[in-house]
Amino acid sequence: MSFKDWFREDRLPHIFCTGCGNGTVINCTLEAVEEMGWIRDTTVFISGIGCSSRAPGYITTDSLHTTHGRALAFATGVKLANPRLNVVVFTGDGDLAAIGGNHFIHACRRNIDITVVCMNNMIYGMTGGQGSPCTPPGAISTTTPYGMCEPVFDLSALAVTAGANYVARWTSYHVTELTKAIKVGLDTPGFSFIEAMVQCPTAYGRRNKLRQVSDMVTYLKTHALLLQKKQRMEEEGETVPADMFAVGEFVRRDRPAMGVLK
Amino acid sequence: MKLVIDERRCKGCNLCTMICPYRIFREGTRPNDRGIVIPELDRPERCTNCRLQGLYGRRLCGVCQMICPDQAISWEEEKPYEPRKVVIEF
Ligand SMILES: Cc1ncc(C[n+]2csc(CCOP(=O)(O)OP(=O)(O)O)c2C)c(N)n1
Ligand code: SF4
Ligand code: SF4
Ligand code: SF4
Numbered sequence: 574m575s576f577k578d579w580f581r582e583d584r585l586p587h588i589f590c591t592g593c594g595n596g597t598v599i600n601c602t603l604e605a606v607e608e609m610g611w612i613r614d615t616t617v618f619i620s621g622i623g624c625s626s627r628a629p630g631y632i633t634t635d636s637l638h639t640t641h642g643r644a645l646a647f648a649t650g651v652k653l654a655n656p657r658l659n660v661v662v663f664t665g666d667g668d669l670a671a672i673g674g675n676h677f678i679h680a681c682r683r684n685i686d687i688t689v690v691c692m693n694n695m696i697y698g699m700t701g702g703q704g705s706p707c708t709p710p711g712a713i714s715t716t717t718p719y720g721m722c723e724p725v726f727d728l729s730a731l732a733v734t735a736g737a738n739y740v741a742r743w744t745s746y747h748v749t750e751l752t753k754a755i756k757v758g759l760d761t762p763g764f765s766f767i768e769a770m771v772q773c774p775t776a777y778g779r780r781n782k783l784r785q786v787s788d789m790v791t792y793l794k795t796h797a798l799l800l801q802k803k804q805r806m807e808e809e810g811e812t813v814p815a816d817m818f819a820v821g822e823f824v825r826r827d828r829p830a831m832g833v834l835k
Numbered sequence: 836m837k838l839v840i841d842e843r844r845c846k847g848c849n850l851c852t853m854i855c856p857y858r859i860f861r862e863g864t865r866p867n868d869r870g871i872v873i874p875e876l877d878r879p880e881r882c883t884n885c886r887l888q889g890l891y892g893r894r895l896c897g898v899c900q901m902i903c904p905d906q907a908i909s910w911e912e913e914k915p916y917e918p919r920k921v922v923i924e925f
Contacts, residue, residue: 575894577906585844586905592848596904604901746854748901786848 576603579613584631589624592786594745594771598692599628601748601769602661605755609659616659619648621673624699624773625665625692642673645680648687652832659759660687666707667697670726674706677728681735681764686832688758688765691728694773702776709816713780729768733824738763740823744770744793747820754822763830770797770818836888836910838879844907847871851899851908857881860899884910 580603589595606616613634620626622641629636639647644662652660669677669691680687696714697703704714706726713720732740739761741754751769758765772778772789783789798813800821806813838859851860852874859879863872879885883896888910894900900908 577909580906586846589904591846592850593904596906597850597902600901600903600906745902748854748898752901786850787853790850790853 574607576600576607579603579607579632579634581631581633587631588627590773590775592772592774592790593624593698594694594769594773594790595625595628595692597745597748598625598690598751598769598771599631599663601752602628602663602690602755603632604752605759606659606661608752608756609759611659611759615657616661617651618661618663619644619651620663621665621668622699623665623668623697625663625694625771626668628663642668642671643676644668645673645676645687645689649680649683649685649832652685652687656686656832656834661759662687662689664689664691665698666691666693666695666728667705670706670728670731678731678735681732681737681766684736684738684763684828684830686762686764686830688755689767690755690758691766691768692771693728693768694771694777695725696773696777698773698776702780712777714777715780727818729766729819729823732764732766736764736828737766737824738828738830739765739825740768741766742768742770742818742820742823744797744820745772746790746794747797750820757822757825761825762833763828770820836885837913838876838882838885839909839911840873840876841907841909842867842869842871842873844905845871845873845903846905846907847873848904849874850902850904854898854902855882856896857883 616634618629618636620629621644648662695707703716708721711720729742739758743751758767774786778789796817797820798817800819803819860874
């Protein structure tokens with residue numbers, strides 16, 4: 574058995590653009606699910622709207638493809654109606670942090686026993702490249718033609734502050750680490766949040782001098798800073814470059830969780 | 836085991852060429868009938884998984900299969916299996 578057995582072969586190849594990181598994140602998630610030994614009948618994948626949110630459509634289990642931003646609201650309902658189900662949410666940065674921001678905060682606060690995999694491509698991919706709350710300063714998008722002038726939302730920091738039991742961030746290049754992090758997330762009771770930084774060569778890369786797939790993956794690779802290294806730099810009084818993001822495990826704790834079978 | 840790229844799935848993104856530690860995947864040169872330039876395999880028998888999956892009974896390395904966003908990379912059983920002498924350069 575491998576993660577490939579979880580795909581709906583009849584629906585492949587999927588509609589993602591050449592080199593889109595979403596496909597890699599689906600592989601890693603399914604590999605983690607497979608390693609957990611979960612079965613199709615009790616696993617549910619839920620998503621909102623966006624390129625990233627099309628993921629459950631390619632998986633053989635039951636799934637819910639809901640309205641924009643509301644994946645967590647539906648997931649909360651599914652989990653509370655039947656706590657025996659394993660619930661995994663696929664979402665994008667726009668879906669989770671913009672229109673679905675409040676659901677995200679409150680799902681973390683409730684610490685409901687689901688796992689959220691956010692494919693953060695720093696842009697609204699599906700609708701053609703509008704700026705999202707995660708678009709880095711200076712980046713060009715259709716709604717920020719002179720460069721983004723707002724600071725970014727650090728989704729992992731938000732999840733830690735709001736009370737999630739497990740929070741980690743990796744990129745689509747770090748496939749082994751990402752798979753391990755997702756597996757720990759699936760295994761942790763309570764709300765687990767895994768942020769996967771992914772390349773979107775079509776809507777983001779094309780406008781930001783990262784047109785080739787490899788350029789955008791190299792960007793993610795070179796701008797990822799290991800959390801331990803970042804902490805060491807801060808202790809030693811070095812300045813951490815503003816355009817770098819930390820990767821690693823941010824929190825693993827045992828706050829009282831909701832929706833866990835006693 | 837034999838490393839294969841599924842030509843109907845591959846979209847030619849070349850992510851596999853970036854990640855393989857042995858650089859087994861090389862950027863292709865000629866588009867196929869779907870207009871996609873599929874990577875070429877450079878001495879695929881060097882692949883860790885081709886050589887050792889049978890011995891260990893599990894997938895080894897496998898990062899190319901994980902990163903391939905189009906689920907195009909897999910391994911096929913080779914029959915009859917022929918052990919090959921592999922030269923690994925450092
Ligand atoms: C209520 C509502 N508002 C707006 C939209 C239009 N819309 C569709 S996808 C999308 C953005 C998705 O961005 P993200 O979640 O980052 O996913 P990506 O496509 O980048 O993976 C928007 C604004 C919608 N479908 N529904
Ligand atoms: S627009 Fe971006 S996120 Fe959407 S499929 Fe294409 S590369 Fe992926
Ligand atoms: S399994 Fe590892 S060594 Fe073998 S082709 Fe893939 S990346 Fe290269
Ligand atoms: S990573 Fe997959 S889709 Fe991309 S070039 Fe390699 S085999 Fe093709």
